[in-house]
Amino acid sequence: MKGLMYRNLKIYFSNKSGVFFSLMGALISFVLYLIFLRQNMVSSWSSVPDTKLLLDPWLIGGTLTITAITTTLSSLSLMVQDRGKNTLSDLSLTDVSYLGIQCSYLLTAMIVGIIMQLVMYFMMGGYFMIADNSPLEMAIFPQIFGIIVLSSFIWTAFNLLLLSFVKKIDTLGKIGTIVGTASGFLAGVYIPIGMLPTTVQQFMKYTPALYNTAIYRNILMNTQLQHSFKNFPVSVLNSFKDNMGISVKWGSQILTNQQDSLVILSFAVVISMVAVLIFRFSRRVVISRA
Amino acid sequence: MKLLQAINLTKKFPNKLAVNNISLTINQGDLVALLGPNGAGKSTTLNMLIGVSQPTSGKIIFGDKSASIKDYKNEIGVVFQGSVLDANLTVKDNIMTRAHMYTRTVQLNSLIKKFELESIWKQPYCSLSGGQKRRVDIARALISSPKLLFLDEPSTGLDIQTRTKIWEVLNQLREDTGLTIVFTTHYLEESENADYVYIMDQGKVIAEDTVAGLQQKYTQNVLQLDYLTGETTTTTLDNKDEAIKILVKNAKLLTNFEYRPGTMDDVFMNLTGKEIR
Ligand SMILES: Nc1ncnc2c1ncn2[C@@H]1O[C@H](COP(=O)(O)OP(=O)(O)OP(=O)(O)O)[C@@H](O)[C@H]1O
């Protein structure tokens, strides 16, 4: 299985344009932010001091979620490609078991997701450190790394489910585009959740992206939030968090980081179970394509 | 010794009977050709033998017992009609990652030498010429030292030198290791090297035998006369006494003559009433 994972990783990383395009959603959110989103938000929260320092980690949080979604999808697409050609049959002639082959796609996607999130994290963190003097706190890195792994896991499961419906290689490109765009909205990056109609907000709460972003932002912004809001009543802080998608509210209850993580984990479990069920049914179809 | 047998294999696609009740026997050490025009069902047959597709009916016997692909996947190597190697990876990565997918120890150095892969070792697979690609394909299929190698159209699209080169290596390999090879082709000349030939058309085996047997069964001998005047005539003639008579009668007028069995072209022509290409 190691040999196969190595192959899968090589295929992802040796395709430079593929790597670039799998980061497209993330790059768009980053550029969009630099060009005008930040200006907008800084002016609408002008009463809060150091808005820039507040918003930089806010952006990082959302962009990491997008990265997790799109890069795991891109890596996992190899599964569909191999299935569409005779590659899967060819692989099944080796000593790697069928289960091993499938797991290697999943593990590869997770590893790709972790690596690419780390790359994006340090790229954006480094940029903001130079451009805005935003601190890159190493103390929170272990927590961030934990969330990076968790995100890779949930989105690999999610994309597995998504791709179990894809039979044709041509469809992959379209799915990639749709997911790339949708993730920016669902993660609350292109537009802060508070600016969306309530029905849309409600819908977003049924997808894991929102919670994923919220945890990231909570951890990344924590120090700066305490600084910026120390002279404001808690209600102002809470409404900022709510509007900006830093915490998710169920009714009147504001979810904590642990609760967010639990929500994500539950999503992951349910999604995995559905994916495995579908996979069971289609197993015969998958091996012998005709 | 019988290595692999297919008995009454049939493959129905929703709107197409691709393979219609065919039986094959592949003997240990033989070079077996499946010859047929485009769409004859060669690939479909091969795919059933290597477990890529399930036969609609019929069975496969490996060694001496009824088998599914699981029982003999360790013993076979496959080169698919459309290559399945990873285009963006180098030859080295394609070969080495594959080698790591086997738990048994594998012989790489001799393969690399035989198929002359050193000079293209670091090149991405997609940048190779057709012949080079084929060499890598075959070398990779042999990594696990299989007993039985399947080649689906190994030389389609290759020029004659490259084709000859590839067969030289394969024949050498057969001599050295006793490798059994099953290949599909629509080149008649290529099938002439085979120990046994199955001719397929429209999903059926329409004839099977050794090359000599097929020629004998399905063609008449050909007498070719080269005259002093530079003229050449060919006549089909299946009677040696008759031939000798003609030769004696014309002896003074001839520079040369040839009396030979019909070619595989003639076999195919006579069986199907059409040219294969
Ligand atoms: N998955 C499929 N679904 C429906 N029909 C198929 C499928 N695969 C093959 N066929 C049909 O079965 C017939 C035999 O195809 P096959 O690929 O076995 O031919 P072939 O002898 O290998 O031809 P070629 O020399 O062109 O490779 C063709 O008519 C083809 O259209």
Ligand SMILES: [Mg+2]
């Ligand atoms: Mg074919």
